[in-house]
Amino acid sequence: MKAYFSHIYQAVSSILIGMGITGRHMFQKPVTIQYPEQRLQLPERERNRLFVDMEDCIGCDQCAKACPVNCIELKTIKAVPGDIVGKTGLTSQGKKKALFVPTFTIDFAKCCYCQLCVFPCPTECIFMTDVFEFSDFKRAGLKYEFSDMTAEQTAEKKMKAEEYALEQAKKKEEAAKAAASSKSSSAAEKKAAEAKKSEAPPPEDLTQTEDNKNKEV
Amino acid sequence: MEEFLKSIIGDNIITYIIMPIPALIFVSLFALYAVLAERKVSAWISNRIGPNRAGGKMGLLQTILDGIKLVQKEFVSPVRSDRFLFKAAPFIIFTAAFMGYAVIPFSSLYIGVDLNLGLFYFFSITSLGVIGMLMAGWASNNKYSLFGGIRSVAQIISYEIPTALAALVVVMLAGTLSMQAFCVAQDGGIFNWFIFGGPGGLSKIILIPFMITACVILFLSTLAETNRTPFDIPEADSELVAGVHLEYSGMQFAMFFFAEYAQMFAVAGVIATLFLGGWQSPFGDLVPFLNSPVMQIIWFLAKGFFLVFVQIWMRWTLPRVRVDQLMTICWKFLIPISFVNIFVVALYIIFFK
Structure with missing residues (x-):
């Protein structure tokens, strides 16, 4: 009998507590963020x-x-x-x-x-x-x-770059030819050039490697 | 209003067609805006905003647009379903819910028909909805729907008993079954309402706790009869998907909602009539203007809306009960307590009236 009434008490009190909580929430500020605007x-x-x-x-x-x-x-x-x-x-x-x-x-x-x-x-x-x-x-x-x-600009720049590359290649070829002719003309000059090479290797090296590249192409 | 119409049109069928029209309009509008209120209240309870895009900040056009959407939808009926019963069921449920409005006293001048058996009529006619529920469940050719229908029948039939027993307390005090007579009996301010023991001497203080208990029992058992949470096991979205609503689409589905909300206000109106003074103003005859027939409508609607609000509030607070818990609440708690109520009120009537 005691359990019976305690059940009733529990049910009523828990309903009232629950409704009190939800009732309080009714007046709270919503947490929703109105997304596209907020x-x-x-x-x-x-x-x-x-x-x-x-x-x-x-x-x-x-x-x-x-x-x-x-x-x-x-x-x-x-x-x-x-x-x-x-x-x-x-x-x-x-x-x-x-x-x-x-x-x-x-x-x-x-x-x-x-x-x-x-x-x-x-x-x-x-x-x-x-x-x-x-x-x-x-x-x-x-x-x-x-x-x-734009596509035109790209084409233009490509052309320019290719032309420039060709020019450079030609120049180098000429330079290489000139170097080769000078080599064959006199061994002394060659030695001198070799001495120069040891003094300043980068430009010569570059020309050589680029020559090789051109030959490969 | 009945006499007024009879004096204009005469005692013919047109009078009786016009009579329920205000109630029908009210039910339609109420169902539309109760759905909105339900969504809004649920949103507020869970700290959300709710519908606020269609029709201003309160979303006033939301349900109307929802309705338009539902009307446009195709009516799909499942394979090997019983077509006729399937189509008829939602209308039977709504008709049963709406027929209850015949005896709801909106004002001293407007009641569909003031039967001398009004309350009895109400309880018997609204339980016709059970047939519709079972029809819908059976005709859907779906086991979940059928479960929903069967549960609905079991629930509504068992909760008829505490409903009737709780209402019987007021019937004993008022000595009538007519809905208008209940309202008239609670004349004279808030302390003469039946929730406070009705009109009477100082001895009625004994009655107050028992009347409040009766009111709560009536509220809970009508909640179960309208299949509302926490007694919504026939619908049970999470276990039965949606019960009898499962296979319905379009306007037929909307009819179920119309019926549910129509029933909600009908039972709220009955509780208001029985316990909260019906259309009586809480100030009684102190301010005669507040008890004029037009104000009576406002008082009655305010009481009804308050009870509907409590129904919604409860729905978004409490979890669903299990089937065994549902039956335990009915047979072990509500029915014995209402018997005790009847016993005490009967003793009071014998010794103090």
């Missing part, structure tokens, strides 16, 4: 979509090498002397840029947001932004192109 402050070192500042990119390809999922595709063209890369030809830290970057594509469908590409960048031009809403209806839409070079 946003949480993201943490300082959040890792979201990458951004590449092409003004600073020197096309060193280190980010693409560091990427564990190979989502960065990067192509470069050598700049001809006198040609200015970008607006000033310099990075914001004052380094000279020697490469045009006609393609710098990051495929965010592949990207794993590991931030490994950010650390090796020598000019700190690739970094994580706070943009995390970039869903797309097509996978192709997730490929982001950061280079602002």
